[in-house]
Amino acid sequence: MNPDLELDCRGMLCPRPIIELARHLGDVPVGGEIVVYADDVAAASDVPAWCRMRAQEYVGVQNADDGVPGYRVRRLS
Amino acid sequence: MTTYLDTASGEPLHPAARAALEQAREHGYADPRRLHGPARNARILLDNAREATAEALGIRADEVTFTPSGTHAVHLGVLGLLLGRARQGNLLLASAVEHASVMHAGQWHQARGGAFETLPVDALGRVRVDDAERATVLAVQTANHEVGTVQPVADLAQHAPVFTDACASAGRLPLPEGWSAAAASAHKWGGPAGVGLLLVRKGARWRNPFPGDDRVDERATGMEDVAGALAAAAALQAVVAEREETNARQAALIDRLRAGVTAIPDTDVVGDPVDRLPHLVTFSFLYVDGEAIVTELDRRGFAVASGSACTASTLEPSHVLTAMGALTHGNLRVSVGRESTEADVDRLLAALPEVVAGIRRDAGL
Known part of the structure; x- marks a missing residue:
């Protein structure tokens, strides 16, 4: 499935990728998906933790062509 | 302010440690191994420190070794148990939330041909393990240094020989049952920095993983900080009493x-x-x-x-x-x-x- 929104957070240090995720959650409809591409290792923990704390769904990770992980989030509310 | x-x-120096430190600096400078008066004084102070430490921890004096740091005590404890059981296997299992010093010991072990795996924890930080039997040595802290969660060391010790890192808990909580080796660090309970404790249970198979030395205590390397050890022991006694x-x-x-x-x-x-x-x-x-x-x-x-x-x-x-x-x-x-x-x-x-x-x-x- 293609995401509704891709956020390029390459080169950003945490918490910046999480802040971008929070700012853009409203840009996708409920049920829609955002992918956050982040090379900061902290994002691997912090995207799922954000989903738990904000009651959104963490779908999983898929790597971009350049190997940078993309963290998939589905908007639930 | x-x-x-x-x-x-790092805990500020306990008043009991400060008093002991000043006194012992004056009398505990000599090498405890020598055969003259000042050496005998130093030896008495070191023996006192060992006995007081053992008593505060509820263990035997010959199970206590003073090391130059908690980190070094961890390295000695983990790697020494592994070497003592080298004929049984070479797998070190450690909880994923161990202090960096345990992880570094695991990586050292792995770099020299040993096996090193980490065990997952639940959301509270408590280690989950159902196949501890396969461990040659199991490294599980007494309580976690970042989040405080107490670990089920006594349960796990029924399945494999346990090294427990007690650096965060020593003085505050009793040592858990069942450990084979343990480590603690004086500056975390109000003793001076530069004094660690390696504890090896009587009868546990432990071999020095490093070159070793010819001290009175066969597990010790280099001349002990006699005054520091005595100050650490005084602080530990006071902290345990309070x-x-x-x-x-x-x-x-x-x-x-x-x-x-x-x-x-x-x-x-x-x-x-x-x-x-x-x-x-x-x-x-x-x-x-x-x-x-x-x-x-x-x-x-x-x-x-x-x-x-x-x-x-x-x-x-x-x-x-x-x-x-x-x-x-x-x-x-x-x-x-x-x-x-x-x-x-x-x-x-x-x-x-x-x-x-x-x-x-x-x-x-």
Whole structure:
């Protein structure tokens, strides 16, 4: 499935990728998906933790062509 | 005047240690192995330190070795048990939330042909293991140094020989049952820095993994810091004697903090709220930069630690928080001391909402 929104957070240090995720959650409809591409290792923990704390769904990770992980989030509310 | 809330990194010297240190510096300078009067004095002081330490911990004096640090004691404990059981196997299993010194010992073991695996933990940070039998040596801390969660060491020790890192808990909690080797660090209970304890149970198979030395204590390397060891022992005795009262008071302060920070929106308070170390708590604020919050709190007179990546020399987030699935950025570890008061905690609780809100506002939220 293609995401509704891709956020390029390459080169950003945490918490910046999480802040971008929070700012853009409203840009996708409920049920829609955002992918956050982040090379900061902290994002691997912090995207799922954000989903738990904000009651959104963490779908999983898929790597971009350049190997940078993309963290998939589905908007639930 | 700074409010010091980082005792888990280093506790101020206990008054009992200060007195012992001054006295022992004067009389404990000689090499305890020599056959003259000053050496005998040093030997007596060292033996006293060993006996007092053993008594405070409820173990035998010949199970106590003084090392130059807690980290070195961990390395000796982990690797020495592995070497002692080399004929049985070479698999070190360690909880994923062990102190970095255990992880470094595991990597050293692995680099020399051994096997090293980590065991997952639950959301409270408690290790989960159902196949501990396959371990040659199991490394499980007595209680976690970042989130405070107490580990089921005695249960696990029924399945494999256990090394327990007691650096965060020694003096505060009794040693758990069942360990084969353990480590502790004096500056975490109010003794001087530069004194660690390696504890090896009578009958445990342990071999020195390093070159060794010719000391009175065969596990020791280099001349002991006699005065430091005596000061550490004096502090440990005092702390153990006071701990029922200290623990109750500190646990109540931490309960107050845990309850108070939940008033700040989007805060992740982690670790077991009940079965934990009495003196520390870890929490993380969403969207907050760890370095920014530690710096701002420092400016306002609070000394606290953080496990966030931006505050670590490695730029890696805390592996403890990562293993627990906790938020790693915006992290603070607050640890109270013997003299911390309710007023200290309340001032921190009063400052935090404004500090957190300010950093979030600067981030554009």
